[in-house]
Amino acid sequence: MTQLLVGLFMIIFLALPPVAKIMESVMIIHMHMQMPMLIIAGFLIAKFFQERYPGFFEKWNRNGLPGIMLFIIIVSFWTLPRTMDEALNEAGMEIFKFISLPLLAGIPLRDSWKRLGKIGRNVVIILFTILFFVMGWLYVDAPVQLCNNYLVIDQIILGWGFLTTAICFVIYLGYILFVDPSKYE
Amino acid sequence: METAINQTFNTKVNNLLGVNKEDAKISKTYLFVSFVILLIGGFLGLAQGLNRAGLLELPSWLNYYQILTMHGVFMLLAFTTFFTFGYLYAGLSHELGGLLPKVRKIVWTAFAAKIIGAVLVVIPILMNEASVMYTFYPPLKAHPMFYIGLVFFAVGMWLCNIGGFIQVANWRKNNKGKHVPIFSYFATGINILMFFALIPVAIEVLTLIPWSIGWTKTVNVMVSRTLFWAFGHTLVNIWYLTATSAWYVIAPKLIGGKRWSDTLTRVVIIALVIMNITGGFHHQIIDPGISLPVKMMHVFMSLAIGFPSLMTAFAMFAVFEKTARKQGGKGLIGWYKKMPWGDVRFLALFISMASFIPAGAGGIAQTTNQLDTVVHNTMWIVGHFHLTLGVTVALAFFGISYWLVPYISGRVLTPKINKLGVIQTWIWTIGMIFMSGSMHTVGLFGSPRRTSYTTYGDHATALSWDPYMMALAIGGTLLIIGVILQVYAVINMMFFAPKGETEFPIADVEENASPTPYWTERWGIWIIVMLIVVAMAYVIPLSEFILNGPPGSPGFKTW
Numbered sequence: 001m002t003q004l005l006v007g008l009f010m011i012i013f014l015a016l017p018p019v020a021k022i023m024e025s026v027m028i029i030h031m032h033m034q035m036p037m038l039i040i041a042g043f044l045i046a047k048f049f050q051e052r053y054p055g056f057f058e059k060w061n062r063n064g065l066p067g068i069m070l071f072i073i074i075v076s077f078w079t080l081p082r083t084m085d086e087a088l089n090e091a092g093m094e095i096f097k098f099i100s101l102p103l104l105a106g107i108p109l110r111d112s113w114k115r116l117g118k119i120g121r122n123v124v125i126i127l128f129t130i131l132f133f134v135m136g137w138l139y140v141d142a143p144v145q146l147c148n149n150y151l152v153i154d155q156i157i158l159g160w161g162f163l164t165t166a167i168c169f170v171i172y173l174g175y176i177l178f179v180d181p182s183k184y185e
Numbered sequence: 186m187e188t189a190i191n192q193t194f195n196t197k198v199n200n201l202l203g204v205n206k207e208d209a210k211i212s213k214t215y216l217f218v219s220f221v222i223l224l225i226g227g228f229l230g231l232a233q234g235l236n237r238a239g240l241l242e243l244p245s246w247l248n249y250y251q252i253l254t255m256h257g258v259f260m261l262l263a264f265t266t267f268f269t270f271g272y273l274y275a276g277l278s279h280e281l282g283g284l285l286p287k288v289r290k291i292v293w294t295a296f297a298a299k300i301i302g303a304v305l306v307v308i309p310i311l312m313n314e315a316s317v318m319y320t321f322y323p324p325l326k327a328h329p330m331f332y333i334g335l336v337f338f339a340v341g342m343w344l345c346n347i348g349g350f351i352q353v354a355n356w357r358k359n360n361k362g363k364h365v366p367i368f369s370y371f372a373t374g375i376n377i378l379m380f381f382a383l384i385p386v387a388i389e390v391l392t393l394i395p396w397s398i399g400w401t402k403t404v405n406v407m408v409s410r411t412l413f414w415a416f417g418h419t420l421v422n423i424w425y426l427t428a429t430s431a432w433y434v435i436a437p438k439l440i441g442g443k444r445w446s447d448t449l450t451r452v453v454i455i456a457l458v459i460m461n462i463t464g465g466f467h468h469q470i471i472d473p474g475i476s477l478p479v480k481m482m483h484v485f486m487s488l489a490i491g492f493p494s495l496m497t498a499f500a501m502f503a504v505f506e507k508t509a510r511k512q513g514g515k516g517l518i519g520w521y522k523k524m525p526w527g528d529v530r531f532l533a534l535f536i537s538m539a540s541f542i543p544a545g546a547g548g549i550a551q552t553t554n555q556l557d558t559v560v561h562n563t564m565w566i567v568g569h570f571h572l573t574l575g576v577t578v579a580l581a582f583f584g585i586s587y588w589l590v591p592y593i594s595g596r597v598l599t600p601k602i603n604k605l606g607v608i609q610t611w612i613w614t615i616g617m618i619f620m621s622g623s624m625h626t627v628g629l630f631g632s633p634r635r636t637s638y639t640t641y642g643d644h645a646t647a648l649s650w651d652p653y654m655m656a657l658a659i660g661g662t663l664l665i666i667g668v669i670l671q672v673y674a675v676i677n678m679m680f681f682a683p684k685g686e687t688e689f690p691i692a693d694v695e696e697n698a699s700p701t702p703y704w705t706e707r708w709g710i711w712i713i714v715m716l717i718v719v720a721m722a723y724v725i726p727l728s729e730f731i732l733n734g735p736p737g738s739p740g741f742k743t744w
Contacts, residue, residue, distance in 0.1 A: 026478050028725060033482075157728040164720035168713055175709045184357040185703070 007044035007102070014038060015098055024088060027147065027154035028161045035078055035101055042106015049107060057111050064115030067108030068124060074105040079135055081146035081155070088149045122176070129169040136162030204689075208278035209593040211292050213679065215271030216590060218300075219264050220675045226259030227668035234620070234661030238654035239638045249637035250316035250744050255307070257319030261420070261574070262338065263303055268582050269427045270295075270345045273375065275593055276368040277349060279689045281356045284348075291348040299341030305334025316744040318635065320413060321393075323404045326740025329397040332390050339383050339390070346376040357706075364701055367450060368691055371430035374454040375423055377712060381719075382419035382462055385412040396740065403737025407474055407730040411466070415723065418465035422490070424574065426457055428581035432501055432538055435585070437692035439531045440524060442508030444692045445500050451705040453500075456493040459715045463722035464490045467552045471561050474733075479725050480554055486722055487552045494545055501538055529606030530598075530690075533584030536614050540576035547572065547625070562635075565628025572621040575664075580613065583671055588687055590678040597685035602674050609674065613667035620660025627653035 013019060014037055023034040050057055061067040077083055078101065086093040113121065138146075139159030145152050233252045235241035243249065274292060278284045284292070308330060309315035315327035321335075353365055353373050365373065389412035396404045433450050437443055444450065467487040470480055506520060514520025525531045547569045550556045560566060587606050591598050628634070632650045641647040704710075 022478050022481060026476070026482075026725065029478065029482060032721060153729065153732055156732060157725055160728050161721065161724045164724055165717060168716045168720060171716065172709075172713045175713070179709060183361075184354075185362050185706075 001048070003044040004048040007041040007106075010037060010041035010044070011098065011102055014041070027084070027150040028158040030084060031079070031158060032161050032165070035097075038098065038101035039075075039106040039109065042102030042104075043110045044106075045102060046107040046110035050111060061108065061111055061115065064112035064117075064120065067112030068116060068120070070108045071105050071112065072124070072127070074100050076131065079131070085147045085149055122173070125169055125173065129166050129173065132162045132166035132169065136160065136166060204275075204593055204595065205278055205283045207289060208274065208284045209595075211284070211289065211296075212271045212275040212278075212589070212593045214296065215267050215274070216586070216593070216675070217679065219267035219271060220586075220672050222259050222263045222267065224668060224672045226256055226264060227665050229256040229259065231661050231665045235658055237638055238658040239640075239651070240658055248313065248316065248744065250318070251310055251313055253635070254310050254316050254318050258306060258310070261319050263299075265420075265424050265427075265574075265578065265582075266342060267299070269375065269423065272427065272582075272585060272589060273349065273372045274345075275589060276689070276691075277352050277372055280366045280369050280691070281352055285352060285355055288348040288352045291344050291351070295341040295344035295348065297341075298337050298344060302334045302337030302339075302341060305330050305337060307334075309334075313744070320417065322413065323393060323396070323406050323409045324738040324741045326397055326742060329394055332394045332397055335390050336387070336394075339387050342379055343383060346380040349373065349376040350380075362703075364447075364703075364706060366691075367444070367447065368430065368434050370451060371426065371434065371454060373708065374458050375426050375430075377708065377715075378419055378426065378458050378461055379423050381712075381715065382416045382423070385462075386416035389413055389416075403739055405730060405734050406738050407472065408727065408734070410469060410472065411723070411726055411730065414465035414468040415462050415719075416465070418468055419462050421570075421573065422457060422461045422464070424578040426454070428537060428578050429453075429457075429497060431534055431581050431585050432497065434692060435588075435690050436501070436531065436534050436538075437504050437508065438690035439528065439534070440505070440508050441512065442504055442692065443695040445504045445507070445695065447694045447698060447701045448705070449496060449500055451701060453493040453496050455705065455711050456496075457490070459711060459718055460486065460490050460493075462715070462719050463487075466722060466726070469726075470552065470554050470557050474730060475726055476729075483722065484552055484554065486718075488549065491545065491549055494541070498538075498542070527603075527607065529603050529610060530584055530587045532607055533580045533587070533610045536610060537577050537580035537584060540572060540580070540614075540617075544569065544572040544577055560628055562633055563628035564624045564632045564634050567634050568621045568624030568626075568628055571617060571624060575621065576614070576617045580610065583610065583613070586671075586675055587678070588690060590675055591682060591685075591687040592689055594679045594682070595684055595686070596678060596682040597687055598678065599682055602677055602682065605670060605674055609667055609670040612663055612670065616660045616663030616667055618660070619656050620664065623653040623656035623660065627657075 014023070014034060020034070024030045057067075078097065083093070087097045088094070116124070136159045139155045139162060141159070142155065146155055229252050232241060232243070233249065233256055236243055236249055236252070243252070270292070274284065306315075309328035310331070312328070315321075315331035317325040317327045317331070321327060321331070349372055353369055356369070357363075357365065364370075389409050392401075392404060393409070395401045433444065433453075437445070463483070463486045466483040469475065470483070505524065506514075509520035509523035512523045514523035524535070547565075551560065551566070551569065583606075587598055587603070590596075627650050630650060630653075631646065632653070639647070
């Protein structure tokens with residue numbers, strides 16, 4: 001119940017017009033802070049739904065694959081420049097952002113993560129590492145303005161944000177590849 | 186609760202045989218150097234304070250900015266780091282059953298690198314070729330030797346960190362599935378923070394060396410400042426975490442109590458490690474070239490560091506109250522009477538903690554853009570870091586020295602030195618109240634920092650600062666008495682006190698404590714989280730500074 005309340009509070013706080021405005025005024029904060037925070041809010045809310053409707057998740061997300069597919073589709077959708085622009089220009093898209101990221105990305109992520117197993121999880125991380133490198137390269141190298149609402153410098157910064165995050169993922173992958181936990185635990 | 190009670194065979198042997206002689210030599214050397222530096226740095230501080238108050242004319246061959254640079258470098262870089270490693274390695278040796286021979290070699294090599302570095306840094310300052318203050322902001326340009334010395338010093342610190350990692354990893358291999366003992370856990374957190382914080386400043390220094398030699402013409406000032414503070418702020422928190430380790434681990438034992446919550450302690454360490462480096466940005470809150478939403482975001486990131494500190498305050502008072510009540514203390518605040526106020530080891534630690542309440546509050550005020558605008562370039566800031574470093578950190582280090590130095594020297598703390606220590610602690614506290622208090626106040630009236638004595642042509646406002654400057658000089662004089670007493674006590678305990686066994690006072694966890702979850706041991710994950718937070722925090726300002734960067738600045742020698 002606490003997690004549900006914290007998650008709902010986060011969504012309401014992030015949706016407050018001054019908070020949303022300041023976060024959306026900087027491209028990278030919009031994509032790399034507001035959106036992940038909405039996913040985290042959904043992640044917290046997930047527990048409530050898992051306890052309330054265990055049968056639903058068991059039936060539709062037994063091995064975690066459908067959930068993680070939904071997560072990947074929703075997150076990939078929101079990494080596109082066009083969708084960010086539309087969220088800023090159209091109220092309907094903005095509402096969809098605040099609903100889709102917690103409910104269609106956060107909740108399935110939590111439900112799928114444990115079901116996926118070690119290999120499945122690492123595949124997802126590798127996938128996102130590649131995606132982040134590609135998106136980073138796109139945003140850093142694009143010679144034109146990709147979003148009507150943001151300057152070229154904003155998109156280059158976002159690109160570097162993608163690249164540095166991808167580097168952190170690579171460090172993580174290196175860590176799990178080279179450090180054998182059974183030596184210590 | 187297994188963490189502190191669980192002892193390996195080596196640890197038990199170590200406890201029976203007392204301190205390992207070879208390891209003690211390491212800690213003794215580090216601590217000796219640290220207190221010698223404190224003595225020299227103290228006299229430099231006195232000269233600086235008296236000169237700033239207009240009471241002392243410096244000789245023609247020595248100027249205010251030289252002393253200012255040297256005082257900063259000695260106290261902030263050398264005194265603190267030598268002490269920290271002397272203390273940490275004594276604890277690692279004690280808790281993990283003696284240092285590995287390989288680690289000893291690394292730590293001695295580190296010592297050599299740090300001494301070489303310190304000498305290389307000091308020579309150009311003495312030659313008046315590097316009066317750039319300890320922050321060495323470009324475009325102030327120092328002699329190349331100054332920067333090369335810094336590289337040596339950084340390498341020395343890195344080696345110390347690596348030695349710590351090897352020691353802890355070895356212990357974990359031999360004690361699978363166990364929690365790293367709490368003191369070593371603190372040491373690991375401190376080593377991780379320092380290891381990563383040194384990377385940005387090393388990049389900065391490596392760009393300044395070719396610029397200083399003349400191979401490159403210009404330097405990006407904003408990038409340099411940002412890289413410096415990613416390190417500078419973290420360094421402050423490395424001292425703080427060192428002091429905190431004594432509050433959590435040592436203080437409960439000194440008052441005859443137990444540690445309150447092992448999980449909370451470890452969570453505080455993890456939180457400080459993850460959030461610290463990004464806090465450096467609040468030192469640049471009124472720097473140009475950074476947009477307001479970004480500054481706003483950083484205010485949140487900086488204030489987040491306050492949260493684990495509040496957890497610490499809660500935990501400390503919980504320990505005090507529980508212990509004092511067990512010993513018969515009563516009433517809302519009457520239980521305080523049960524604390525060992527006559528024991529310097531506790532008194533110094535307690536004042537160190539208590540001073541962090543105003544010091545932390547001042548820090549939070551400065552993190553706020555509008556409030557910082559009022560005080561940023563004034564003596565207020567100098568007052569702030571004399572309260573944090575000069576009281577919170579220094580008094581914790583002094584308090585530690587009263588058991589650590591006898592412990593590594595195979596001697597005991599005599600009642601006479603204890604009494605001297607109590608007097609020293611009060612002199613130091615009163616001196617700092619005078620000095621830091623007057624600095625804070627005169628800063629609010631607009632007295633600038635980083636400026637030698639001037640009356641601005643006898644301007645009325647500047648003259649109105651003078652009484653506070655006198656208070657500052659009085660404080661400085663009391664502090665030098667404090668320094669002399671402290672160094673005397675350390676030398677006495679190291680070489681002259683009666684021989685005997687002194688305990689390394691690590692408190693146990695309460696009997697009915699809940700077990701600590703194992704995720705606290707997964708440092709690999711916490712380091713990745715830290716790196717992501719750092720990447721998020723710095724990608725915006727650094728990209729802007731580089732992509733929208735001005736042509737860069739040539740070097741200036743303004744002194």
